[in-house]
Amino acid sequence: MAEPSAFSTSAEDAITRTIKVESQGPSDLSDSEFLEYFEIERTVREITKGGYKRIALQFPDELLHDSVPIYRSLKGRLPSDSGCELYVLADTSYGSCCVDEVAAQHVDANAMVHYGHACMSQTSRLPVIYVFGRKEIDAEDCATQLAACLNTAERQYDTVLLKSDVAYAHASDDIVSRLQSTLPPSVHLVFSPLPLMALPAFQDSTTTSVTSDTPQHLTSPDAILYIGGESLSLTNLLMTHSSAEVYTYDTTSKTTRLESGKTNRLLMRRYAMVQRARDADVFGILVGTLGVASYLPLISHLRTILKQAQKKSYTISVGKLNPAKLANFMEIECFVMVACPENSVVEAKEFLRPIVTPYELEIALQSEPNWTGKYVLDFNEVLSAEKPEGPKEGAEPVDPDEPIFSLVTGRYRHAKRYGGGGGDIDEPPTLQGGSAVALRSQDNALSVLADSASDKDV
Secondary structure, rough: OOOOOOOOOOHHHHHHHHOOOOOOOOOOOOOHHHHOOOOOOHHHHHHHHHHHOEEEEEOOHHHHHHHHHHHHHHHHHHHOOOOEEEEEEEEOOOOOOOOOOHHHHHHOOEEEEEEEOOOOOOOOOOOOEOOOOOOOOHHHHHHHHHHHHHHHHOOOOOOEEEEEOOOHHHHHHHHHHHHHHOOOOOOEEEOOOHHHHEOOOOOOOOOOOOOOOOOOOOOOOEEEEEEEOHHHHHHHHHHOOOEEEEEEEEEOEEEEEEOHHHHHOOOOOHHHHHHHOOOEEEEEEEEOOOOEHHHHHHHHHHHHHHHHOOOOOEEEOOOOHHHHHHOOOOOOOEEEEEEHHHOOOOOOOOOOOOEOOHHHHHHHHHOOOOOOOOOOOOHHHHHHHOOOOOOOOOOOOOOOOOEEEOOOOOOEEEOOOOOOOOOOOOOOOOOOOEEEEEEEEOOOEEEEEOOOOOOEEE
């Protein structure tokens, strides 16, 4: 057996390595408290109401130790003649916050129960029952301290958005009522409850679908109140609402603070990534999800704009990211991450190449990048965004050999050109000699894998 290289690991490592996991679930709960925390009765009602027969139970690593008692509690309460089969998913293909529909298909599940933290992305195939857990929170202290932050602020807020970690969703209504009774009548408090059940996009008719937990009519609140500690959810909230002041309440220390001071530093780091992406000619599209709706149209869109810019692109599915995996693709100069909002922004410095989001790629491919500070992570918003206008009539044609100034190196560089660029590239490809035809997705869609280096699936 060959020795593992610096860019790979041995096969035995997957079995022998030890993973340090900090338990996030409750401890020393009585039987009744356990049933309430994991909402066993509600889960049984939803399964029975939906008539689901094969149900996958998805747990993050932090709650895996609770999977067996939860399984037994559900199994013991489901009707004996229901014919329901329960399956525990002990590992996720990508991030644990996403619904792992790929793993569920291995057991032919027709419904899922997702435990723990969730990114609430719209699913594409299966109905999902969400069980967030019910972490303890002092609703009175939370509302009092958040209201004090707003009342003592230097400016007057007209519209305030309330957000929270999903584990505190059970107390949101109580906190909202306390805030409304404390804040001045001139302050408009907006809150959108999280759905506890979601159907896939093609099935959604009676149950609330999950596209975005921010109200559609509110895009730029004056201030945001966030309940929870440091997390990817908070980081993304700061970046996507850079114009609003964000106050957080930490349930552990019972303290509040203004978080908006971090926003500029976060956006500056992402702007540096955009500049590195502008210097790249070969891109790798990383598939970081197979369950979020619209991920296939987004991948197709990324291939299109890269081809129009005469860039070479590869589509790569590597599961959970680590530097060793990506270091194998030495030809690729920049990666584009297609994942849920919470896993799209990769800040790790140990990766050899920069990793940008689809929105950042669109900015990088503009001839004259214009970034106002707006930041988009939602798939549908990226796809529906207005595209930059083409060259105006009478304007001088762009010289493809014109050197480009790099803000990263401080020098001029000549970009490599792949393909003809432009043209009508939305037409279906024709089958040519040497092309491989693969059957993809449950819609029986055919894709052509060309022999050329560009637009390959890896």
